[in-house]
Amino acid sequence: MPLPLTSLRHRFLLALGGVLLMTMAGLWLIGRLLVLPALLEEEREVASRELDRLERSLTHNQQLLMAQVRDWAHWDDTYAFVQGQQPRYAQVNFSRSMFEDMDYQLMVFFDSDGNVYWVAGIDPASARYASCAEPRGDCAWAAAVITSLQQRLESVMEGGSDYLFVKPWPALVGISPVLRTDESGPPRGWLAKVRLLDEAWQAGVHERTGLPVSVEPALTAEPGDIHVLLHQDEASLMRVSRYLPASQPGLALNLTTQLPRDTIRTSLRTFRYALGSVVALMLLVIALVLLLLERMILRPLRDFTRFTHSLQDPAKTHSTPAALLARDDEIGTLAREFQGLLEEQRARTSSLLELARHDHLTGLANRRLFDARLDEALITAERNAGSVAVMMLDIDYFKPYNDHYGHQAGDACLVQVADCMRRLADRAEPGLRPLVARTGGEEFSLLLEDSDHDTAMGFAESLRAAIVALDIPHVASPVGSPLTVSIGVASATSPPFDPHALMREADRALYAAKAAGRNHVLDAAEEP
Numbered sequence: 001m002p003l004p005l006t007s008l009r010h011r012f013l014l015a016l017g018g019v020l021l022m023t024m025a026g027l028w029l030i031g032r033l034l035v036l037p038a039l040l041e042e043e044r045e046v047a048s049r050e051l052d053r054l055e056r057s058l059t060h061n062q063q064l065l066m067a068q069v070r071d072w073a074h075w076d077d078t079y080a081f082v083q084g085q086q087p088r089y090a091q092v093n094f095s096r097s098m099f100e101d102m103d104y105q106l107m108v109f110f111d112s113d114g115n116v117y118w119v120a121g122i123d124p125a126s127a128r129y130a131s132c133a134e135p136r137g138d139c140a141w142a143a144a145v146i147t148s149l150q151q152r153l154e155s156v157m158e159g160g161s162d163y164l165f166v167k168p169w170p171a172l173v174g175i176s177p178v179l180r181t182d183e184s185g186p187p188r189g190w191l192a193k194v195r196l197l198d199e200a201w202q203a204g205v206h207e208r209t210g211l212p213v214s215v216e217p218a219l220t221a222e223p224g225d226i227h228v229l230l231h232q233d234e235a236s237l238m239r240v241s242r243y244l245p246a247s248q249p250g251l252a253l254n255l256t257t258q259l260p261r262d263t264i265r266t267s268l269r270t271f272r273y274a275l276g277s278v279v280a281l282m283l284l285v286i287a288l289v290l291l292l293l294e295r296m297i298l299r300p301l302r303d304f305t306r307f308t309h310s311l312q313d314p315a316k317t318h319s320t321p322a323a324l325l326a327r328d329d330e331i332g333t334l335a336r337e338f339q340g341l342l343e344e345q346r347a348r349t350s351s352l353l354e355l356a357r358h359d360h361l362t363g364l365a366n367r368r369l370f371d372a373r374l375d376e377a378l379i380t381a382e383r384n385a386g387s388v389a390v391m392m393l394d395i396d397y398f399k400p401y402n403d404h405y406g407h408q409a410g411d412a413c414l415v416q417v418a419d420c421m422r423r424l425a426d427r428a429e430p431g432l433r434p435l436v437a438r439t440g441g442e443e444f445s446l447l448l449e450d451s452d453h454d455t456a457m458g459f460a461e462s463l464r465a466a467i468v469a470l471d472i473p474h475v476a477s478p479v480g481s482p483l484t485v486s487i488g489v490a491s492a493t494s495p496p497f498d499p500h501a502l503m504r505e506a507d508r509a510l511y512a513a514k515a516a517g518r519n520h521v522l523d524a525a526e527e528p
């Protein structure tokens with residue numbers, strides 16, 4: 001079911017939900033675009049430093065090998081050996097245990113022409129030790145690497161040169177010219193030593209540096225590049241490698257290690273925790289804002305709306321809830337303004353009602369009010385088996401009065417007669433409650449509720465006499481001055497009570513009073 005968006009509460013909920021979603025998306029983007037790249041960059045720097053350490057360890061190893069190569073090459077016995085003067089040299093100095101202890105894979109002696117003079121070592125494939133005068137037979141496995149060594153002999157520097165081989169195996173190589181112990185020459189050949197970068201070497205590096213390491217030949221890639229091979233955020237380890245230039249063209253050594261990702265994982269965990277806390281805090285704030293909105297705005301507005309809605313029922317006279325009027329904020333101001341307008345509106349309505357029910361000249365009830373009150377009185381009388389009397393009063397010869405004294409004086413005369421009747425009505429006994437109305441130009445009607453016929457006749461007679469007693473001069477009247485009135489009286493004593501019939505009766509009696517010479521009160525019941 002769709003949310004009714006006409007409700008402020010739902011609109012606020014939707015708007016604040018939107019704010020929450022946008023904030024979460026913003027934080028997520030900050031994490032993706034700023035925090036994570038910064039952490040990865042930091043991790044890359046750490047990886048680079050660790051690879052530097054490994055590279056330094058490799059270089060140190062190379063220097064160590066080189067020193068050992070020079071030790072052997074700058075030795076009188078070796079000097080004599082490569083010239084064929086030390087027949088027991090190989091037997092005395094070479095043994096499997098020496099190679100294993102020194103961590104050598106291969107030693108090759110070259111004569112001054114670069115030809116192999118002696119070769120000894122352990123075949124990496126079969127692990128068999130051999131010591132031969134040439135790379136054949138038991139030493140045939142060394143032939144391939146010896147060819148590579150021979151290609152470099154000419155470029156070997158005086159103190160010796162080192163090389164990084166990746167073929168046929170990843171290995172460190174040191175080559176030195178053969179000199180006397182005091183390093184005097186001339187050189188009589190070369191000595192080359194090969195140390196494999198095998199598992200034993202890798203274990204040694206691991207022990208020294210605390211970093212697991214592996215090496216592999218690589219064909220492509222720019223030397224020096226760092227490659228982060230495992231890149232997932234969740235991985236606890238990452239493999240990083242660097243390509244080191246090999247001494248063999250077109251080849252490189254891929255130096256790889258594994259690093260724990262504790263720092264980035266901890267940072268990401270902290271960031272996610274912070275993110276979660278922010279979202280939880282926002283949810284709390286939104287809930288609080290909604291609660292405050294509900295209490296401070298929505299609930300008072302609902303009360304206000306309910307109140308304005310109740311005004312549609314005219315039978316009820318509600319007042320603006322006191323709690324709203326007592327508020328000292330904008331809603332309170334609105335409620336007070338509204339209450340002021342409401343009271344003004346009610347006053348205007350009641351004054352309009354007053355105007356609609358009264359005659360503007362005399363202030364007496366008009367025909368509308370008279371008819372309504374007559375209807376009510378008859379209903380009450382019928383219900384209570386009571387009686388109602390009405391009378392019609394007309395000023396005698398008012399046209400000649402107007403013609404003689406003028407219309408303005410006519411108005412004043414009407415007011416004087418009206419006031420006189422009102423005074424008498426006010427003085428009547430409480431049970432009589434006469435209603436005096438101006439129901440025509442110079443015609444008045446009176447209603448006497450709960451009144452018997454004789455009382456009504458008595459009241460009519462006192463009216464007639466009181467008006468004569470006003471002594472309003474009327475020199476133009478055929479019946480003579482002062483001004484007089486004629487009155488017709490009719491009573492409803494038994495059902496059915498018909499207001500029109502009753503008024504017709506009174507009118508008939510009035511007509512009869514006029515006909516009888518005016519200044520008369522006549523009873524409709526006595527008229528034929």
Ligand SMILES: Nc1nc2c(ncn2[C@@H]2O[C@H](COP(=O)(O)OP(=O)(O)OP(=O)(O)O)[C@@H](O)[C@H]2O)c(=O)[nH]1
Nearest residue numbers: 394395396397398399400402407408410411441442
């Ligand atoms: N000054 C004034 N005259 C009014 C008013 N309303 C009605 N009249 C006059 O009242 C007069 C009524 O005259 P008629 O109905 O002819 O009757 P009459 O002259 O009173 O004679 P009878 O009723 O037969 O005694 C008219 O001249 C009306 O103009 C009013 O509000 N002010």
